[in-house]
Amino acid sequence: MKTYVGSPYPLGATWDGAGVNFALYSEHATGVDLCLVDDEGHTTHVPLRERTAYVWHAYLPGLGPGQRYGYRVYGPYEPERGLRFNPRVRLLDPYAKAVASPENWSAGLFAYDPKAPGKDLAPCEREQTGAPLGLVIDPAFDWEGDRPPNVPFHASVIYETHVRGLTMRHPEVPPELRGTYEGVAHPAIVSHLKTLGVTAVELLPVHQSIDDLRLHEAGLRNYWGYNTIGFFAPEVRFRRGKAPGAEVRQFKSMVKQLHRAGIEVILDVVYNHTGEGDHLGATVCFRGIDNPTYYRLRPGEPRLYFDVTGTGNTLNVRHPQALQLIMDSLRYWVVEMHVDGFRFDLASALARELYAVNQLSNFFTIIHQDPVISRVKLIAEPWDIGEGGYQVGNFPVRWAEWNGKYRDTMRDFWRGKGGVAAELGYRLTGSSDLYEDDGRRPYASINFVTSHDGFTLADLVAYEKKRNERNGEHNRDGSDDNRSWNCGAEGPTNDPAVLARRRQQQRNFLATLLLSQGTPMLLGGDEFGRTQRGNNNAYCQDNETSWYDWNWGEEERELFEFARKLIGIRRRHPLLHRSKFFKGRKIRGTDVHDIMWYRPDGRVMSDADWSNPATACLTVFLSGHGIDETDEFGEPLVDDDFALVLNGSAGAVPFVLPPPSEGARDWQILVDTADAPLPSRASPGGRVEVPARSLRLYRNPRAS
Numbered sequence: 001m002k003t004y005v006g007s008p009y010p011l012g013a014t015w016d017g018a019g020v021n022f023a024l025y026s027e028h029a030t031g032v033d034l035c036l037v038d039d040e041g042h043t044t045h046v047p048l049r050e051r052t053a054y055v056w057h058a059y060l061p062g063l064g065p066g067q068r069y070g071y072r073v074y075g076p077y078e079p080e081r082g083l084r085f086n087p088r089v090r091l092l093d094p095y096a097k098a099v100a101s102p103e104n105w106s107a108g109l110f111a112y113d114p115k116a117p118g119k120d121l122a123p124c125e126r127e128q129t130g131a132p133l134g135l136v137i138d139p140a141f142d143w144e145g146d147r148p149p150n151v152p153f154h155a156s157v158i159y160e161t162h163v164r165g166l167t168m169r170h171p172e173v174p175p176e177l178r179g180t181y182e183g184v185a186h187p188a189i190v191s192h193l194k195t196l197g198v199t200a201v202e203l204l205p206v207h208q209s210i211d212d213l214r215l216h217e218a219g220l221r222n223y224w225g226y227n228t229i230g231f232f233a234p235e236v237r238f239r240r241g242k243a244p245g246a247e248v249r250q251f252k253s254m255v256k257q258l259h260r261a262g263i264e265v266i267l268d269v270v271y272n273h274t275g276e277g278d279h280l281g282a283t284v285c286f287r288g289i290d291n292p293t294y295y296r297l298r299p300g301e302p303r304l305y306f307d308v309t310g311t312g313n314t315l316n317v318r319h320p321q322a323l324q325l326i327m328d329s330l331r332y333w334v335v336e337m338h339v340d341g342f343r344f345d346l347a348s349a350l351a352r353e354l355y356a357v358n359q360l361s362n363f364f365t366i367i368h369q370d371p372v373i374s375r376v377k378l379i380a381e382p383w384d385i386g387e388g389g390y391q392v393g394n395f396p397v398r399w400a401e402w403n404g405k406y407r408d409t410m411r412d413f414w415r416g417k418g419g420v421a422a423e424l425g426y427r428l429t430g431s432s433d434l435y436e437d438d439g440r441r442p443y444a445s446i447n448f449v450t451s452h453d454g455f456t457l458a459d460l461v462a463y464e465k466k467r468n469e470r471n472g473e474h475n476r477d478g479s480d481d482n483r484s485w486n487c488g489a490e491g492p493t494n495d496p497a498v499l500a501r502r503r504q505q506q507r508n509f510l511a512t513l514l515l516s517q518g519t520p521m522l523l524g525g526d527e528f529g530r531t532q533r534g535n536n537n538a539y540c541q542d543n544e545t546s547w548y549d550w551n552w553g554e555e556e557r558e559l560f561e562f563a564r565k566l567i568g569i570r571r572r573h574p575l576l577h578r579s580k581f582f583k584g585r586k587i588r589g590t591d592v593h594d595i596m597w598y599r600p601d602g603r604v605m606s607d608a609d610w611s612n613p614a615t616a617c618l619t620v621f622l623s624g625h626g627i628d629e630t631d632e633f634g635e636p637l638v639d640d641d642f643a644l645v646l647n648g649s650a651g652a653v654p655f656v657l658p659p660p661s662e663g664a665r666d667w668q669i670l671v672d673t674a675d676a677p678l679p680s681r682a683s684p685g686g687r688v689e690v691p692a693r694s695l696r697l698y699r700n701p702r703a704s
Contacts, residue, residue, distance in 0.1 A: 001036075001046055006059030008052040011328070012095025012232070013069060013136045019061035020136050024071055024093065025054055025321050026290045028083060031074035032056040035090055036067065037133055045072070054321075065138040066244055068100045069093070070131065073289050077111070077123040082292045082302030084120075084283065086111040089128040092230060092285040094294075094325060096134030096208075097332075098245045099233050103210045103284065104130040111283035120279050120303075131284040132208065132230070137245050139336060141252045148340050149262050151199045153377065153400065153443040153519060154579040157567055158266065159198040160451060161524030162224070163206065163238045168547040180240040181206075181250040185257035193263055196527055196560070197567035200264035200377075202343055204452055206251070207267075208233040210275040210284060215540055218472050223542040224452060226345060227275035227311075229284050231329040234337075255338045264340035266377060267333060271315060271326045272349035272384065278312030279304055294322050308349050308386030317350050317363050326350075327366060330373045341377025343402070348384040348391045364396050374398060379446055393434030400519060403431055403445045408483060410449050411460070413648045414508050414693065415485035419613035425597065428620060428644075430517035432581045441579055445518035449509045450526055453479075455536045457526035460484045461505040463491060467534030470541065478537030491534060503555065504694060507562055507673035511695050514566040515644060515671075517578055524548065527563040528556040569670060569697070575622050575639035580629055594626025600647075602656030602685070616648040617690075621658045624702050641700040643667060647690040659684045660700040671697035 006021045014021045022034055034046040048056040070092060075085030089111050092099065103109060108128030112120040167173050167183030177183040184201075193201065208230030211222045225235060239247035255265050274294075276287050286294035296306035296314045305313040316322045333339045344350065351361045367373050382391040382401045392404055409423040426433045430442025450457050455466075464486045468478045487501040506529065513520050524530075525548045532538050538546045552560070570576045582595040597605040598619040609615055624639035631637055641660045647653050657667050666681040674694035682688050682698065690696060 001044060002061060003046060004059040004061065005050050006057040008055035008057045010095075011055065012093060012097065013067075013134060015064055015136055015138060019059055020063040020067065021057065021059045022048065022069070023055050023057040024048070024073075024289065025293070026056060026073055026075075027054040027293055027321070028290055029056070029073045029075045029085060031087075033072040033074075033087070034058065035070045035072060036063075037069065063136065065136050067136040068133040068244075069136065070133050071289070079120055079279065079303040082297045084111055084287050084291045086123045086128075086283065086288060088124060088126065089283050089288050090131055091283070091288045092131045093134040094230070094285055094289065095232055095328070096132075096230055097137045097139070097232050098135040098248050099132035099208050099230060099236050100135050100244055101132060102236060103132055103229075103282075105213060105216050106130065109213075109282040109284055111288055114280070128283070132210075132236075134233075135245050137248055139248075141249060143252070143256060143338065146256050146259050146338055148338065149199070149259055149264050151262070151264055152579070154441065154577050155571070156200055156264075156377075156443070156519050157198045157514070157570070158200045158202050158446070158519065158521040159193060159196070159524055160202045160204070160448075160521055162204045162452070162546070163235075164223070164542065165546045165548055166524060169544070170548070170550045177240055180238050181234070181247065181254040182240050185254040190257060190261045190263070194261050196564050197571060198263070198522065200266050200340065201258065202266040202268060202521065204268050205270055205345075206235050206238065207231050207269065208235055210282070212275075212277070213282070220472065220540040221542040222275075222540060223546055224539040226270050226539070228270045229275045231269075231271070231325065232332055252337060259338070264377070265338075266341040266343055266379070267339050268343045268345060269330075270345045271317075271329075272344075272346040273309040273311045273313050273315060276313060278307065281312055290321075292316075293319050294325075308352065308384045308389060309346050310385045314349055314352075317361070323362055323366065326363070327370065327373070330367075331370075334372050334376055339376070341379065343379040343381065345381050346384040347380035347382060347395070348389045349386070351391070352384075352386070364399075368396065368398060393431070397439045399440075400444045400446050402451070402521075403427075403434070403447055403518070405434070406431065406445060406447045406516070406518070407449055407451075410509065410512055411483035413616075413646075414505060414512070415483065416616065416648060416650060416693070417483075418616060421612070421615040421618065422610045424618075424646075425610065428512075428516050429582055429595065430578070436581050442517040442581055443519045443579065446521050447513055447516050447518040448521040448523070449513050450523040451521070452523065453537070455482055455484060455534075456523060456530050456532050457506050457509055458502075458529040458531045459534055459536070460509070461487055461502040462531070463534040465490070465534075466536040467491070468537050470535065470545065471537060471539075478535075482536060501693075503559070504673055504675070506559060507675070508693065508695055510559075510563050511566055511671055511673050511697070512646075514563070514570050515576060515697060517576075517582075520570075522563070528552055528560045566671065573639050573642070574629070574631075574637045575624055575627055575642060578627060578629065582626075583628070594623050594628070596621040596623075596658065598656075598658050600653050600655045602658065617653050617655070618646055619655060619658060620644040620646075623661045625661050638702060640702050643698040643700070645688075645690055645696040645698065647692065647694055650692050652689055652691050654687045655690050656687055657682055657684055657698065661702075665700055667698035667700050669696060670699050671695070
């Protein structure tokens, strides 16, 4: 086959209309063969003889989109030195923009013989062709003038969901579109999201992943997808039909349709590790191409991996090439795929220089100055499993964080734990204790009560113990620290009192989440009470455990309408989604502060009240004249006054409503989680009886 020298950049397979340039980085390899596979499965091996700055490259005229390919990489197999080359293993290109099919365990994915006495110490002598093949793509796509919605962070409401889970059981989505990118873009799904009022979908991983051998042998799937093997390729399992590479166009089409509806697309990305596992794991891509370049190896024991992710390996972001891979991938998804932001799984792992977490590590420094990536939404999961890995509040400016302290505080408050009043005050107002000192704003706090990892909202109020037996790990997986309350019975029940308490608790959590300062993230399906039957770690449940049940009854519809109402109230009132922290100071010319805290008897909260472990009831007064912000035209923002009344105790409590900013107008009730028959108005200074474990939001319209 005719070959030209080609170029070392860009990495990957790049079609220019006349042929394809192939480029692969491997610092420690002694040779590289390009493997071209035709439709019948026949392979042509093309040695890459040119090497520039550790990049092996060649240009092949006449090739084009649809060409399937892989690599065989030559070099020493010496695990004790961290080198694991084995040319009998066909490898996936780290820069492949698409894959031809998922992995094939029966065709072999190990560089060693798992049955040999020394396990990984000796190379496998048999051909291993089970890794996905890369696919040359045509990147052309008619975006039809697509523009990002650019929703301000402080006005965002994020909906965390899964491509398959969201669409697999929706009756209005055609069967052939269910579980696909095009299913997410279907008018029925888009209409649901628009009606609910969310501004962004945060998709669980859509990068190409693989299933662990244990799951494969057990007939399970790595449903969540936190087992990435291709950081540029959209997950082929979410493709409609069998046309090779169609998933790239279908993903782009999904983004375009969501953008037309004003909905942003945020990707949950997993750059902290790969799906190749520990030293006894599969060899699919990085391990066989250049193990010490792409992975953190244990100092003094390079056969093993430095692991702060719990998956067996950690990507080596200290190496320039591994760092370049991540940055190239991020830019690709922004520039070519038009996504609007990223949520970084176990982001603390990316900030580790040696062992300690360092927010000024190379990774964050490069992102901060990058003209493309620094302009999209950046969200960190601010922890990993290593020592010192819990870093909530410590990420740099421009970064938002999943606020695990918000989740824990709200769960503790509504289950009646006590002693969380001071924490509650910070979490309701944007967590200034975590984010104000380093120049960030309230929206840096991604507030959530539930996420994919843990109980759904319906299960949070119905189970105190996890039910993960179906995962095949004897119920040992998943967190035991759920901070949940079953409302009086464990699991399913017909007790009407218990069911009523559960419905009220769900409303409490939704109302608290959507009325707190910061950026709310709603777990998909919580808006209508989705259950996973107590499974708090459904990572391998690609079935009705995880798929949303769209067959709603009256209770599901009522909960959805409640969530929709809350999001609407939040959207219409800038005081409820401030872009700046409260100052706690008086508004000029008045005795009213921008925010005030009251005891149920109407007195201002004291330091003793905040520290009292019995404090479970309080009122938050928000002044519409104290926003201290301007609209897009530079005009001062003024809103109504609000009083948020929270009773976290086990009994009804009388509350005295505070005075408004000016005048003596009546308070109007907007939200009542107890759903009790109430007068529509209440006078300032008047007493109102608030039922046990319930929340109310009162509004006092500003003077004209």
